[in-house]
Amino acid sequence: MIAALMPTYNRADLAFERGEGCWLYTGDGRRFLDFGAGIATSSLGHNNPHLVAAIAEQAGKVMHVSNLYRVPGAEKLAARLVAATFADSVFFCNSGAEANEGMVKMMRRAMAETGRPERFRIICFDGAFHGRTLAMLAATGNAKYLQGFGPTVEGFDHVPFENMNAVRDAIGPNTAGILVEPVQGEGGVRPASLRFLQELRATCDEYGLFLGLDEVQCGMGRTGKLFAHEWAGIEPDVISAAKGIAGGFPMGAVLAREAVARHLVAGTHGTTFGGNPLACAAANAVLDVVLEPGFLEGVDRRGRTLWRELEKVVQDEPEVFSDVRGAGLILGLKCKVPNTEVQNAFTAEGLLTVGAGDNVVRLVPPLVVTDDDIATAVEMVRRGARRCRPSLSQAAAK
Numbered sequence: 001m002i003a004a005l006m007p008t009y010n011r012a013d014l015a016f017e018r019g020e021g022c023w024l025y026t027g028d029g030r031r032f033l034d035f036g037a038g039i040a041t042s043s044l045g046h047n048n049p050h051l052v053a054a055i056a057e058q059a060g061k062v063m064h065v066s067n068l069y070r071v072p073g074a075e076k077l078a079a080r081l082v083a084a085t086f087a088d089s090v091f092f093c094n095s096g097a098e099a100n101e102g103m104v105k106m107m108r109r110a111m112a113e114t115g116r117p118e119r120f121r122i123i124c125f126d127g128a129f130h131g132r133t134l135a136m137l138a139a140t141g142n143a144k145y146l147q148g149f150g151p152t153v154e155g156f157d158h159v160p161f162e163n164m165n166a167v168r169d170a171i172g173p174n175t176a177g178i179l180v181e182p183v184q185g186e187g188g189v190r191p192a193s194l195r196f197l198q199e200l201r202a203t204c205d206e207y208g209l210f211l212g213l214d215e216v217q218c219g220m221g222r223t224g225k226l227f228a229h230e231w232a233g234i235e236p237d238v239i240s241a242a243k244g245i246a247g248g249f250p251m252g253a254v255l256a257r258e259a260v261a262r263h264l265v266a267g268t269h270g271t272t273f274g275g276n277p278l279a280c281a282a283a284n285a286v287l288d289v290v291l292e293p294g295f296l297e298g299v300d301r302r303g304r305t306l307w308r309e310l311e312k313v314v315q316d317e318p319e320v321f322s323d324v325r326g327a328g329l330i331l332g333l334k335c336k337v338p339n340t341e342v343q344n345a346f347t348a349e350g351l352l353t354v355g356a357g358d359n360v361v362r363l364v365p366p367l368v369v370t371d372d373d374i375a376t377a378v379e380m381v382r383r384g385a386r387r388c389r390p391s392l393s394q395a396a397a398k
């Protein structure tokens with residue numbers, strides 16, 4: 001008989017009862033160092049006093065009123081995001097996929113409203129992940145995810161990541177824009193080169209296209225900048241954010257330049273929950289921390305420390321790992337043995353991680369991870385790797 005909770009996930013047999021900082025505790029008293037952060041989402045860690053207080057205080061006032069009324073917390077949050085980024089205007093929603101949907105709608109609508117309605121196609125990349133709604137499945141383009149869900153939504157073309165010639169070849173009379181993750185997360189923690197991002201910007205300018213960035217995973221401080229594209233010194237036209245934006249409270253956002261945003265006039269797009277007082281209280285609390293002077297520099301520094309230490313493990317475990325990749329606190333260990341095996345070994349050592357495509361294990365700790373947490377995690381990675389040495393299992397089999 002089917003489980004009451006629909007079995008759409010392969011869940012680890014772990015149930016956490018509470019958390020504190022980067023640590024999670026099961027009901028039966030075991031503790032785990034959380035370098036998965038609920039898939040790069042619990043940006044302030046668990047039970048962060050500032051975030052908890054903000055949510056509790058807002059819940060005690062009013063949680064939800066709908067977008068039929070002004071929401072001061074949303075106005076404040078949008079103004080802060082505008083002040084801190086390239087964007088002129090922000091739309092709030094509830095998830096990454098929904099933010100990406102909004103971004104694509106904005107690009108298409110801006111083309112239609114400026115006399116180019118035939119320009120609706122979006123160029124996307126192999127290895128991308130943009131979410132699980134019908135249109136974002138098409139944008140993701142992974143055949144495995146599309147299987148059995150009927151006709152693929154029209155309007156998404158795929159080219160190899162990091163290949164400018166392929167991008168140029170794919171641009172046609174129906175192209176509206178380009179959609180890319182500055183760091184591919186699910187696809188295997190593959191950062192776009194800064195040069196590639198710069199060339200995408202230049203190409204969009206040359207052809208009059210919109211550059212849309214999916215910063216759902218790599219944004220909100222994860223790479224050591226508020227948004228990952230800042231490393232490339234470029235300004236996109238529109239980006240999506242979600243995951244870490246409200247520290248684990250569900251929220252998404254589309255940040256856009258006026259040229260794109262102004263075409264989504266009243267009545268053209270909407271959501272019941274998006275940007276409600278509770279979500280905005282959580283996101284404002286996250287921003288309080290992330291925008292504190294020195295915080296992002298700290299993420300950058302700790303990311304470099306973790307990278308350096310992982311590099312050493314890779315050198316010491318050449319049978320298990322081939323390299324470290326990523327940026328800031330979104331790092332991947334490319335494995336030579338199945339990544340699920342490595343992940344299980346890490347879990348057995350008390351370290352939670354997330355799998356990714358291309359046989360990679362992802363390390364995406366809370367942004368507030370301490371140097372001590374990092375040292376502890378690296379020890380667990382070392383011990384876990386030792387368990388995975390193929391020579392060891394061969395010896396054991398004899």
Ligand SMILES: *Cc1c(COP(=O)(O)O)cnc(C)c1O
Pocket residue numbers: 094095096097098100129130131132181185186214215216217218242243
């Ligand atoms: C997780 C993710 C999404 C989808 O976000 P949901 O909140 O699960 O809908 C989209 N894009 C990227 C890059 C992601 O990492």
